[in-house]
Amino acid sequence: MKLLLASRNPKKLGELRRIVLAEGLSGVEVVGLDDVPEFPEAPETEPTFEGNALAKARDAFRATGLPSVADDSGIAVDALNGMPGVLSARWSGRHGDDPANTELLLGQLRDVPDERRGAAFVCAAAFVSGPGAEVVVRGEWRGSITREPRGENGFGYDPVFRPEGHDVTSAELSAEEKDALSHRGRALRLLLPHLREQARD
Ligand SMILES: O=P(O)(O)OP(=O)(O)OP(=O)(O)OC[C@H]1O[C@@H](n2cnc3c(O)ncnc32)[C@H](O)[C@@H]1O
Numbered sequence: 001m002k003l004l005l006a007s008r009n010p011k012k013l014g015e016l017r018r019i020v021l022a023e024g025l026s027g028v029e030v031v032g033l034d035d036v037p038e039f040p041e042a043p044e045t046e047p048t049f050e051g052n053a054l055a056k057a058r059d060a061f062r063a064t065g066l067p068s069v070a071d072d073s074g075i076a077v078d079a080l081n082g083m084p085g086v087l088s089a090r091w092s093g094r095h096g097d098d099p100a101n102t103e104l105l106l107g108q109l110r111d112v113p114d115e116r117r118g119a120a121f122v123c124a125a126a127f128v129s130g131p132g133a134e135v136v137v138r139g140e141w142r143g144s145i146t147r148e149p150r151g152e153n154g155f156g157y158d159p160v161f162r163p164e165g166h167d168v169t170s171a172e173l174s175a176e177e178k179d180a181l182s183h184r185g186r187a188l189r190l191l192l193p194h195l196r197e198q199a200r201d
């Protein structure tokens with residue numbers, strides 16, 4: 001079976017690919033949006049991660065006929081009542097500008113004391129393999145927002161996110177360490193049984 005991982009973010013796509021391939025799904029060939037003809041993608045307007053993930057996976061399945069996985073993710077900061085949330089990718093007003101998004105978040109939290117800097121990375125992952133054959137799952141990763149960026153790995157808010165139980169940021173973790181703990185790793189591992197079942201059919 002061909003499995004389409006429907007993300008336009010190369011770093012996110014890399015993680016999705018890595019996590020799926022690490023599971024050694026037999027009979028599954030993973031492809032990305034660059035491997036299929038271009039199709040129109042609806043803007044991400046849903047108020048929830050689940051709603052956006054499902055919309056992206058539905059678009060991909062409808063356009064290609066391939067079983068499709070999409071991820072909608074972001075960071076939910078306690079002191080901001082869960083924002084940036086679904087707006088994480090465009091928090092600074094410029095979609096995908098990771099340094100600007102991170103800098104704005106740090107500025108907003110400048111006067112927030114250490115004990116109130118809690119946050120969670122959230123990932124909703126949707127798998128669509130037919131009309132009505134849809135699954136959406138959620139993974140979360142608790143931690144706190146640091147006072148300055150640190151680390152070169154990962155992407156997005158990784159340099160300012162210190163995972164619970166760790167003294168480093170998620171941008172200082174290796175790829176394997178991040179996948180074992182991350183919101184994305186957790187969500188995708190919940191999808192695995194559904195991917196396996198589809199690959200068998
Ligand atoms: O929608 P697609 O095409 O998949 O790509 P995107 O980057 O727009 O993805 P989202 O709409 O799901 O927005 C996710 C944003 O949340 C942040 N984010 C999500 N997962 C993250 C992670 O593992 N580490 C750091 N930041 C993350 C980062 O800013 C992402 O751009």
Ligand SMILES: [Mg+2]
Pocket residue numbers: 044089
């Ligand atoms: Mg997006």
